[in-house]
Amino acid sequence: MEIGFEMKDKMTIVHLQGRLDAETSPAAESQLLPRLSASGGNWLVDLKDLEFISSAGLRVFLMLAKRARECGTKLTLCSLRPGVRNVFEISGFCTIFAIEDSPAGI
């Protein structure tokens, strides 16, 4: 799992690449949560290179959503691949998150 951060205006763009599963999720969570708390601006998480997510990875997104709400940060996800989108749909997470087809919509 590779995590990249990019600043654009005041927005943080996060790139997740690889697999967000039982093995990689704890490290991803410990990188993302403190950063979200500290960032101040809104967040766009670009998932175009995220190949796989399991419930362990959904847990990371749920933690991020709760933290974003506490911090008043707007959190948007974009560019979900079909497999990842399917997991978001089945779990009902599509209703929790603002999801865009591409980063251009933000």
Next chain:
Amino acid sequence: MEQILRYRVQNDFSALSRFLEELRGLPGYARLNERQAYRLGLVLEEMISNIIKYGYDDSKVHEIEVVIRWGDMKITVELSDDGHPFDPMRHHCPGSNSAEPLEQRPIGGLGIHLARQMSEEMTYRRENGRNILQIQIGGGVAGD
């Protein structure tokens, strides 16, 4: 042509990760379509994680037996473990109620729900002190 793979996975998370990685490296795995490969990976991770987390009270090493049969049209997985009796078909999945507001939603608990949704069929039996779970993953070219 059907291929049968048999593994024994110890009940710890690093053994699970090694097993899944090895599986993904097989030439047969690369030949699965994207949807089948995703579903197989998810079902194995969710159901084996669950056994590791909740199956045992002792600190002994246990082995979870995994048999995977993959053919042209479907994949079947059989998981067998000597943990507590657990029928995932009867399991209520906390967190799977998507009508619940975010603040009230429990973290986690979604794994079995996801695995069930991604399986075409799941059957459970308890036999000789073991849980035996058979899972069919469809996903020929014809889609859902």
